[in-house]
Amino acid sequence: MKKYLSVLFIFLSLMACRQVDDKQSLQGKWLFALDPNDIGLTEQWYNKSLNDTIHLPGSLQEQGYGDNVGIETPWTGQIVDRSWYDAPQYEKFRQPGNIKVPFWLNPDKHYVGVAWYQKEVEIPASWNGRPVELELERTHWETTLFLDGMEMGKHESLSTPYRHTFNELSPGKHTLTLRVDNRINIEVGTNAHSVSDHTQSNWNGVIGTISLTAKPSLYIDDIQIYPNITDKTIKAIVSLDGTIGTNGSSLLLQIEKKNGSIVGKPYKIEITSGSGMIQEATLAMGDDAQFWSEHTPNLYTLRAVIKNGENKEEQCRTFGLREFKANGTRFEINGQPVFLRGTLECCIFPLTGYPAMDNTYWAKIYNQCKAHGLNHVRFHSWCPPEAAFAVADSMGIYLQVECAGWATVGDGGYSDQWFHDESDRILKEYGNHPSFCMMAYGNEPGGANQATYLSGLINYWKSKDLRRVYTSAGGWPYVENADYWDPMEPRIQRWGEGMNSIINAQQPRTDFDFADIIRKNMPTVSHEVGQWCVYPNFKEIEKYTGVLKAKNFEIFQETLKEHHMADLADDFLFASGRLQTLCYKADIEGALRTPGFAGFQLLDLHDFPGQGTALVGVLDPFWEEKGYVTPEEYSTFCNKTVPLVRFPKMVWLNNETLNVPLEVAHFGEKPLQAANITWEISNQVGEKIAQGNFVKDLPVTNCIPAGNIEYSFSGIEKPTQLVVSAEVKETGSKNLWNIWVYPAKQETVDKQPYITSALDNQAMAQLEKGENVLLLLSPGSILPEKGGNISVGFSSIFWNTAWTNKQPPHTLGILCDPKHPALAAFPTEKYSDYQWWDLVSHCNAMVLDDFPADYRPVVHLIDDWFTNRKLGILLEGKVGNGKLMVCSADLQTELDKRPAARQFRQSILQYMASDRFNPPVSLDPALIKSLYK
Missing domain, CATH: 2.60.40.10 (Immunoglobulins)
Incomplete structure (x- = not known):
């Protein structure tokens, strides 16, 4: 029988969601014992009183239990580069008392095995005859429950609370005992972020709500x-x-x-x-x-x-009242097109070593996402706790949740059923949250039968719950019945491409897109976009006040100091950070220019501390800024509404005319009618030299043409860096790009130096006479041990060299003093921008470790933080009675087709012909000769 009741009656009946006196918190002191030999079951520890004490919620490692880290530590996670175990350079970091590992954050204590937790509880008389529920919000991992020595049940989930209902608990004292085992007894994959030391750490304990509730x-x-x-x-x-x-x-x-x-x-x-x-x-x-x-x-x-x-x-x-679904190659929210601008969250919580269970920290995470223009978070191979969903609900973040796996699937093993069951648990626990919009098994599966297994899993999910969209896994495989897929492309660099990637192999431009790559029958969300590295921020070390320490950073800091460049750490961070930001801008804008594209998932907005130390974020692991790019700047190219210009090149001559299309990607709440789209061209000091505007309707989509920006460079006589900007006035969305204009006809330099490719007798004779000498070392001439084996590309390092078997490039861009007179006719900031692409794409690094300790080249190359060599591509010094300039970038080949290289050479020649050419340091010619063949 059904009937409607009065509003007043219901309101009075529903004043609270649970009576306070029906709930008993078990937070606080518990008895505790480690069981490293797994003898507790045999010896019936559940019938004994344990000796140590511990506080729950929490982990045993953060409370000082476990083993010291050392050579024999049984890490949970793959180690690709194992040089720490035997390489001489790491010898001092393998010694007791100075253990420091380079491949991830270092825990104070490490423990993999069984631990026991025990607490005496008092059941009040008012609970007599009532069912009583025990809730353990998140345990890690396999948990067996005993009541007064009797086994009650077992919990295997990595993602959802352990709730056990006792049919009846008699009033009085009872003893609860938990056996928690954090070994990988179920094959979810040792690299899965649900269990791995790469990120959160493989902790043992109970976190979140711990309570008894009378029903x-x-x-x-x-x-x-x-x-x-x-x-x-x-x-x-x-x-x-x-x-x-x-x-x-x-x-x-x-x-x-x-x-x-x-x-x-x-x-x-x-x-x-x-x-x-x-x-x-x-x-x-x-x-x-x-x-x-x-x-x-x-x-x-x-x-x-x-x-x-x-x-x-x-x-x-x-x-929430919402419908999130696929429609063609795009997602829709309530019938409106969606473009996913996402980042991964890989369970990175350095202070605790386990995920945050409170709303405050998740608000910090999502606020940073929104400030940087993102609307989506993918939880790579793990599922977050309730607080993550609740805050995402309130802030409007689209979540992709995964069933805790990065493993082989479809081979008929127990884990196949476990992933099926884990998905049931996740859907039941978190399925009502409107932010829970996407779901996958996990990341990059293995196994010959993976596609068949995952296709069946998708069918199962769809048969029971259509509130979200489903795919097989991050990366692969493509299966026909998925709602969307998350492939390794499109992006401007993939694993293994190195120097063949778009950003390294092609001259800089902003007119490329990925239209020929995306699937036409379902939304394509590009997998783990970016992975662009930055130099470590050593000031970050002091933030690690919890269970994990940045001893990997301490190694890198020590080696930088050994190479006499400790004073350059902040400059290396800033310069490499600006290059990293440029690489992410290129990736994101390429995605926004692609018609029919569904979105991207960055790896990452914040650093990934594992897998060799992957410093790929513009934010650190604490979701805090590093000082080289603000959220305001980042959101100019990553946002709901973004103006885009398709430049065929970024370096121009003054006998050319700029004529480039301006377009808009608009994924705001609603279309904009008669939007005012403006553009400007200004010089480096902010003086406006051209402007224009277009009026255009902006539907909710991308690739919306606004008009062409046209401007003749004929009035620009000197080498100039220009800023081209565009703005949608109604939304305040502004984006900008640097371009460079060089003279088509170079000025004649009257006082030419002696130019040579070797410091031979003739060159030395010129120096002895007090002449100026320009030594141009062609790429390939540098000895391997002096830099010839260092792969130099335009982009920063991809992921990191330790995890990719030294995938190129091996450097993090340039660092220079833009006020140095050698660069006066080559406008630049102190870091890499697109005018440097040609130079660093046609050069060798010079290793200058044997030069004087305080010697600094005119143009540094920032080395990989694992090696921290002093590298340069342009240096100067007094030799004998003369003055020498050395360049290892190609300044001789096809200069008529390489305007940036030609202009760089011109700038050097003008400097060497001027009175300002007066190097402050004398150099031994033997040092120079030792660089090349």
């Missing part, structure tokens, strides 16, 4: 809410457990807004012994119901009350 005889087991945006209703399915009263029971359902006001009419279901334990109801939300999306994260609460005689239980679920 009525009939109670709510689960509530699932299925929104329908077409008729603005929800279908609520409530699963009950326990015993229905002889006089019947009732279930009351009510929708509320965030402010507590009631939506629609309350709903009551009368339950009798023949009703069954699953109840279903459809509730109308009214014509004024508000949708949930990234633009309008409107939330509602469904309050449910089960009454059974005099007893009752209340539970609440937050939900």
Whole structure:
């Protein structure tokens, strides 16, 4: 029997979602014992009182338990570069008392095995005869529960709470004992971020809520809410457990807004012994119901009350009225196109070594995402806790959740069933959250039968829950029945490409897109875009005040100091950071220029501390800025609305005319009518030299043509760096690019130096006469041990050299003093920009470690932090009575086709012909000769 009740009656009935006196927190001191030899079961430790104490929630490692780190530490995670174990340069870091490993953050203590936790609880008389639920919000990992020495059950999930209901607990004292085993007993993959030392650490313990709750005889087991945006209703399915009263029971359902006001009419279901334990109801939300999306994260609460005689239980679920689905090659939210601008979150929590369980930290994470223009987070091979979903709901973040795996699947092993079961647990626990929009098994699976297995898993998910979209896994495989796929491309560099990637092999331009790569039958979301490295920020070391320490950074800092460049650490960070930002800008803009593209997932907005130390973030592992790019700047090229210019090249001559198309990618809340789109060209000091505007309707899509920017460079007589900017006035969305204009006809340099390719007798004779000598060392002439084996490319290092078997390039861009007179006719900042592409793409590094300790080249190459060599491509010094300039970039070949190289050479010649050419340091010619063949 069903009937509607008055609003007042329901409001008074539903004042709270659980009575306080029905809940008992178990947070605090627990008895504890390590069981490294796994003898506890045999010796029945569950019947004994344990000797040590520990605080829960927490991990045993953060409280000083476990083993010291050393050579024999059984790490959870693959180590590709094992040189730390035997290489001479790491010898001092393998010594007791000075153990420092370079491949990830170092825990104070490490422990893989069994630990026991025990607590005596007092059950009040008022709970007599009632079911009692134990909740352990997150354990790591396999947990066996004992009550008064009797085994009650086992929990294998990495993603969801362990809840066990005791049918009855007699009043008085009882002993709870937990056996927690963090060994990889189920093959989820040792690199999976759900378990790995690469990121969170393989911790052992219990975190989050730990409590006992007394239930009525009939109670709510689960509530699932299925929104329908077409008729603005929800279908609520409530699963009950326990015993229905002889006089019947009732279930009351009510929708509320965030402010507590009631939506629609309350709903009551009368339950009798023949009703069954699953109840279903459809509730109308009214014509004024508000949708949930990234633009309008409107939330509602469904309050449910089960009454059974005099007893009752209340539970609440937050939900949003939304529909997230695929439509062609794009996603839609409530019928509106979506472009995913995402980053990975790989379970990186350096202070605790385990994920944050509180709303505050997740708000910090998502606030940084939004500040940098992102609307999406992929949880790579793990599933976050409740707080992550709740905060994402309130902020409008689209989440991709994964079933904790990076493993072989489809071979019929136990893990195949485990992933199936884990997905059930995840969908049941977090399925109501509107932010939970996407789901995959995990990352990059192995196995000959992976496609068949994952296709079957997708069919299973779709058969039970259509509230989100599903795919096989991050990276691969493509399967026909997926809603979308997440391939290794499109992006401007993939694993193994190195010098053949778009950004290293092609001259700089901003007119490329990935239209020929995306699938035409489903949305394509590019997998792990970016992976561009930056030099370590050694000031970050002091932030590691918790369970993990940045001893890998300490190694890198020490080796930099040994190479006499400790004073350059901040400059290396800033210069490499600006190059990193440029690489991410190129990747993201390429995605935004691609028609029909569904989005990207960055690796990463913040650093990934594992897999060899992958410093790929513009933020550090604490989600904090490093000082070389602000969120405001980053969001100029990564946002809901972004102006884009398709430049065929970035270096121009003054006898050319700029004529380039301006377009807009617009994925705002709604279309814009008659938008005012402006453009400007200005010089380095901010003086405006050209401007224009277009009026254009902007639908919700990308590749919207606005018009062409046209400007003749004929009036520019000197080498000039220009800034081209474009803005959508209605949204304040502004983007900009640097371009360079050089004279087509070079000035004649009257006082030419002696130019040579070797410091031979003739060159030495010129120096002895007091002449100037320009030594041009052609690429390939540098000896391997002096830099000839260092792969120099334009981009920064991809991921890191330790994990990629030294995939090129091996450097992090240039560092120079832009005010140095040698660069006066080659406008530059102190870091790499596109005018340097030609030079660093046609050069060898020169290793200058044998030069005087305080010697600095005119143009540094920033080395890999694992080696920290003093590198340069342009240096100067006094030799004998003369003055010498040495360049290892190609300044001789096809200069008529290489305007940047020609201009760089011109700048050097003008400097050497001037009175300003007066190197401050004298150099031994033997040092110069030792560089080349």
